[in-house]
Each structure stands twice: as C-alpha cells, then as structure tokens.
Amino acid sequence: MKHKAKLGQNFLVDEAARHAIVAALGDISQRTVIEIGPGRGAITEILASRCKRLIALELDRELAPELAHRFRDQPNVEIVEIDVLKSDLASLAPQDETADVIGNLPYYITSDILLHLYAAAAQVKLARAVVMMQREVAERVSASPGRREYGLLSATTQMYARVENLFTLPPSAFSPPPEVHSTVLRLEFAPRFHELRVDAAGFDAFLKQIFAQKRKTLHNNLRAAGYSTAQLTHWPTGISQQARAESLTLEAMAELYRALSKHAL
Missing domain, CATH: 3.40.50.150 (Vaccinia Virus protein VP39)
Incomplete structure (x- = not known):
C-alpha cells in the first residue's frame, strides 16, 4: 500500500x-x-x-x-x-x-x-x-x-x-x-495548576498572550492583549517588564499572572 x-x-x-x-x-x-x-x-x-x-x-x-x-x-x-x-x-x-x-x-x-x-x-x-x-x-x-x-x-x-x-x-x-x-x-x-495557584483556562490564555510575539517584551505583549496601564502598575518587583516570555520559569509566569489577575478590570 x-x-x-x-x-x-x-x-x-x-x-x-x-x-x-x-x-x-x-x-x-x-x-x-x-x-x-x-x-x-x-x-x-x-x-x-x-x-x-x-x-x-x-x-x-x-x-x-x-x-x-x-x-x-x-x-x-x-x-x-x-x-x-x-x-x-x-x-x-x-x-x-x-x-x-x-x-x-x-x-x-x-x-x-x-x-x-x-x-x-x-x-x-x-x-x-x-x-x-x-x-x-x-x-x-x-x-x-x-x-x-x-x-x-x-x-x-x-x-x-x-x-x-x-x-x-x-x-x-x-x-x-x-x-x-x-x-x-x-x-x-502531572498538571501544575493547583501547585502554582492558577486556573487552567485563564493561565492557558495568559501563556498565549505573553508568547504572542516572542521578540516583544512581556509588558508590550500584555499591553497589546488589552491589559490596562492601571493593571500593569501591579507588576511584581522581581520580574522585569522588559524581559521576554522565553526567559521566565513557569513559577515566574504564574506569579505575574496572579498579580495582574487580582487587579483585572
């Protein structure tokens, strides 16, 4: 055949x-x-x-x-x-x-x-x-x-x-x-959503947003995804806004997601 x-x-x-x-x-x-x-x-x-x-x-x-x-x-x-x-x-x-x-x-x-x-x-x-x-x-x-x-x-x-x-x-x-x-x-x-204290649907969507343009910074990708200036002022101090998603561990991504989600409009 x-x-x-x-x-x-x-x-x-x-x-x-x-x-x-x-x-x-x-x-x-x-x-x-x-x-x-x-x-x-x-x-x-x-x-x-x-x-x-x-x-x-x-x-x-x-x-x-x-x-x-x-x-x-x-x-x-x-x-x-x-x-x-x-x-x-x-x-x-x-x-x-x-x-x-x-x-x-x-x-x-x-x-x-x-x-x-x-x-x-x-x-x-x-x-x-x-x-x-x-x-x-x-x-x-x-x-x-x-x-x-x-x-x-x-x-x-x-x-x-x-x-x-x-x-x-x-x-x-x-x-x-x-x-x-x-x-x-x-x-x-071995899904890690519970361990990292994030919801599956929301975090999956967040990953798509921060990786949307690999050469763009995290801040720029999230601005393009609709995050407001007010939300972005709650950025965790340990994560650079000028970093790119490819440099972050899953733990750091989850921390960023949790911080910004608390202040969603």
Missing part, C-alpha cells in the same frame, strides 16, 4: 525501535492503552499482546478496516476509524481507571495533538504518553527557559506533564524515509 503524504504517513520499520517505544510505557498488563495512528500495526502488534485493552485510533479509511480484520480474534483490541483531534480521549478509558497513550504523531499536526492530549489529561484520565515526533518539535517541547527553542509549546507542555527525551531515530527507521529525524518523548501527566 502506498503511503499518503497528506496524512503524514511514514511507517516505522525498525524492529528494535518499535519494541523500545512500547517498553517505554512500562508494565501495561493491567492498563488501557490508546494508540494514535497505528498505521500498518508495527506497534499495535506488540501492544495487543501486552496490554489489558488497546484502543487504536486510525484516520486512514483503508488501513482502519485492514487492522480491524487483522486483530479480529483479539477481543482486547478495538480499532476506531476516527480523526484523533475529533475524538473524546477522556471517555475512551473505563470510568474507574486512567489510560496511557502511544503514537507516531503526524508532523503537520503534532502540536494540535499534544494540546488535545493536555485537554484530556486535565480531566484526570491520562497517566502517561510515549509519543514520537519530528526532532525539532521535540526540542521545543522539552526546552528549558532561556533557550532559543523555548516557547508557548514548551511552557504549555510543562504545565501539564514532566517531559523526558528518550531517543532519536534516523530517517532510515521509516518507510518511506522522511526528510527529518524523529524523537521519542515520554510525558508523565
């Missing part, structure tokens, strides 16, 4: 890599696993024999029925033909347990899928995710404050999860080979 470029299909063919990716989930014998984009089933095959329940979400109208037929005799495997961005991930796991997520994320919608995962994790339904993505995107996801790669995706991810960079695969690990290297990350979901 030909791959479909518009779906970002580059199928994993490296034997050691597919086993390493599944192993990164840990013991899944009593757990539900949600697989995003199983493709030809390279990882699905291993998961099916190891996890308590497997729900594989496949958008491709040709691959989904092929997978359903292939795993028809394994009652713990469910193939769902759906766009992951339109799925209700939080409802897929049984009500009394959480689920793990695994998948090779299409390069062109990696950020969208990650945000979809975080929205589900906020409902306390997801425990961890082992996800593969373009190396450059993985560097942004895991970047620390002060690094050039640090931005909105970094801060948002690190509000929802602890990030661990596991390993990077060359183009030759896939068929057809992509033009980029791919990195596997493990995300342990």
Whole structure:
C-alpha cells in the first residue's frame, strides 16, 4: 500500500525501535492503552499482546478496516476509524481507571495533538504518553527557559506533564524515509495548576498572550492583549517588564499572572 503524504504517513520499520517505544510505557498488563495512528500495526502488534485493552485510533479509511480484520480474534483490541483531534480521549478509558497513550504523531499536526492530549489529561484520565515526533518539535517541547527553542509549546507542555527525551531515530527507521529525524518523548501527566495557584483556562490564555510575539517584551505583549496601564502598575518587583516570555520559569509566569489577575478590570 502506498503511503499518503497528506496524512503524514511514514511507517516505522525498525524492529528494535518499535519494541523500545512500547517498553517505554512500562508494565501495561493491567492498563488501557490508546494508540494514535497505528498505521500498518508495527506497534499495535506488540501492544495487543501486552496490554489489558488497546484502543487504536486510525484516520486512514483503508488501513482502519485492514487492522480491524487483522486483530479480529483479539477481543482486547478495538480499532476506531476516527480523526484523533475529533475524538473524546477522556471517555475512551473505563470510568474507574486512567489510560496511557502511544503514537507516531503526524508532523503537520503534532502540536494540535499534544494540546488535545493536555485537554484530556486535565480531566484526570491520562497517566502517561510515549509519543514520537519530528526532532525539532521535540526540542521545543522539552526546552528549558532561556533557550532559543523555548516557547508557548514548551511552557504549555510543562504545565501539564514532566517531559523526558528518550531517543532519536534516523530517517532510515521509516518507510518511506522522511526528510527529518524523529524523537521519542515520554510525558508523565502531572498538571501544575493547583501547585502554582492558577486556573487552567485563564493561565492557558495568559501563556498565549505573553508568547504572542516572542521578540516583544512581556509588558508590550500584555499591553497589546488589552491589559490596562492601571493593571500593569501591579507588576511584581522581581520580574522585569522588559524581559521576554522565553526567559521566565513557569513559577515566574504564574506569579505575574496572579498579580495582574487580582487587579483585572
């Protein structure tokens, strides 16, 4: 079967890599696993024999029925033909347990899928995710404050999860080979909103505002977002108004958000 470029299909063919990716989930014998984009089933095959329940979400109208037929005799495997961005991930796991997520994320919608995962994790339904993505995107996801790669995706991810960079695969690990290297990350979901004393919806919006123009200062981004001069006079003394968002830790961002929110008009 030909791959479909518009779906970002580059199928994993490296034997050691597919086993390493599944192993990164840990013991899944009593757990539900949600697989995003199983493709030809390279990882699905291993998961099916190891996890308590497997729900594989496949958008491709040709691959989904092929997978359903292939795993028809394994009652713990469910193939769902759906766009992951339109799925209700939080409802897929049984009500009394959480689920793990695994998948090779299409390069062109990696950020969208990650945000979809975080929205589900906020409902306390997801425990961890082992996800593969373009190396450059993985560097942004895991970047620390002060690094050039640090931005909105970094801060948002690190509000929802602890990030661990596991390993990077060359183009030759896939068929057809992509033009980029791919990195596997493990995300342990642990939202920090309560710890940092911020509300999720408001702080998510605040992050978008302060990262709106990365080269602008915090003060200028917030002025452009509609914060009044009166509000901005309550700026915390330990944070420079001329700093840029990429230089701030999540703790400092939360402090700034709390200070300005107290004086919202």
